[in-house]
Amino acid sequence: MPAMIIGGIKVTNVSGNGTVNMGDVLQIAPKSTTKTNSGAGGANSGDFLQTNTFCSVVNLFDPDVSDAGVKGNN
Structure with a gap:
């Protein structure tokens, strides 16, 4: 479906x-x-960005061996 973009990109x-x-x-x-x-x-990005974070915890445990294969896309 064609798209019309009005404005800047x-x-x-x-x-x-x-x-x-x-x-x-x-x-x-x-x-x-x-x-x-x-x-x-x-990982936020933007022109006018404000984040308010009281506490942040990242879980680095990854039990699977592989996530996404892209061999067929090359």
Whole structure:
């Protein structure tokens, strides 16, 4: 389905294997995956950002061996 964008578009950063799509697409599949552990408000991004966190606990225990396979996407 076509989309009409009225106004500005702000792309701050696209690095590595990032994807920016501006039109119709059937499927977008990741070429690589990473896992990041961060506390509350640690991965927020924006122009006017304010976070208020009293306590933040990150559970780093990961019982499974693998999370997402992307071999077929390369």
